Amino acid sequence: MTISDWLRHAQGVLTETGCPDPGIDARWMAEDVLGMTRVDLKFEGDREVTPAQLTRLNGMLARRAAGEPVQYILERADFMGLIFHVDKRVLIPRQDTETLVEHALIELSQRGESRVLDLCTGSGCVGLSIASLAPLARVTLTDISRDALEVARMNAGRLSADVDIRHGDLYRAVGRRRFDLIVSNPPYIPHIQLADLQREVRHEPALALDGGRDGLDLYRRIAHEVPDHLNPGGAICLEVGIGEAPDVLALLRDALSPADSGAVRDLNGIERVVWARTRAGN
Numbered sequence: 001m002t003i004s005d006w007l008r009h010a011q012g013v014l015t016e017t018g019c020p021d022p023g024i025d026a027r028w029m030a031e032d033v034l035g036m037t038r039v040d041l042k043f044e045g046d047r048e049v050t051p052a053q054l055t056r057l058n059g060m061l062a063r064r065a066a067g068e069p070v071q072y073i074l075e076r077a078d079f080m081g082l083i084f085h086v087d088k089r090v091l092i093p094r095q096d097t098e099t100l101v102e103h104a105l106i107e108l109s110q111r112g113e114s115r116v117l118d119l120c121t122g123s124g125c126v127g128l129s130i131a132s133l134a135p136l137a138r139v140t141l142t143d144i145s146r147d148a149l150e151v152a153r154m155n156a157g158r159l160s161a162d163v164d165i166r167h168g169d170l171y172r173a174v175g176r177r178r179f180d181l182i183v184s185n186p187p188y189i190p191h192i193q194l195a196d197l198q199r200e201v202r203h204e205p206a207l208a209l210d211g212g213r214d215g216l217d218l219y220r221r222i223a224h225e226v227p228d229h230l231n232p233g234g235a236i237c238l239e240v241g242i243g244e245a246p247d248v249l250a251l252l253r254d255a256l257s258p259a260d261s262g263a264v265r266d267l268n269g270i271e272r273v274v275w276a277r278t279r280a281g282n
């Protein structure tokens with residue numbers, strides 16, 4: 001079987017089994033197993049795949065056809081131009097979340113050396129992108145899941161990011177410490193919607209998705225205690241689910257009486273990030 005034959009076969013199987021991006025997924029698996037780029041695949045499509053490669057390719061194809069996300073199969077996800085290890089212990093980084101990181105980077109660009117806290121870090125994609133892209137940031141990553149923190153630690157090593165990694169339930173992981181910027185992409189799906197999620201998402205950890213009855217449980221807790229963990233002039237930026245921005249902004253305004261606050265839209269025009277900045281001290 002040639003490379004082109006396999007790609008055609010895989011695309012057919014994935015289309016039949018209802019995968020949303022059959023062509024892309026087939027190509028990613030082939031790139032990974034064959035150690036080739038997208039361009040190589042095009043120009044060397046007539047090459048035969050070896051029996052060992054075919055076994056690996058078909059093993060991946062079977063997992064993908066059964067609904068497992070391609071990022072878990074390849075154990076990697078691209079985010080902010082960086083590569084993260086991912087597996088079923090953590091949520092797969094989403095492009096939407098780049099809006100959160102970009103806003104955090106803008107916030108940091110107006111500051112010198114800053115202490116940054118990433119709550120619910122999961123794979124570490126948010127905090128580690130900040131650590132990699134904002135050299136003056138001193139980043140702490142926390143999560144309630146020890147499994148997730150192992151993945152975050154692996155990613156920190158791979159990216160040579162010098163970060164502090166702490167286990168605990170939200171701020172409990174950091175005691176009484178204060179920060180200049182707090183970021184989080186907490187679980188925010190309303191509990192009742194969990195069952196209706198795409199088949200792929202149901203492979204991801206429920207803990208990373210479940211935001212309680214109305215999706216806002218974690219935001220209430222994050223907002224309630226944020227005054228005890230921000231330095232004067234500090235800011236908080238949170239990713240939110242569709243339609244949640246007004247409620248989460250209200251929670252932050254009630255908790256902080258901020259000097260300034262607002263919402264940022266993602267590339268689809270959805271209010272995706274809310275932020276609030278406290279008054280500077282004298």
Ligand code: GLN
Pocket residue numbers: 091092093094097120121122123124125126184185186187188207208209
């Ligand atoms: N911070 C991680 C991410 O954005 C994990 C988020 C989560 O587990 N809710 O992907």
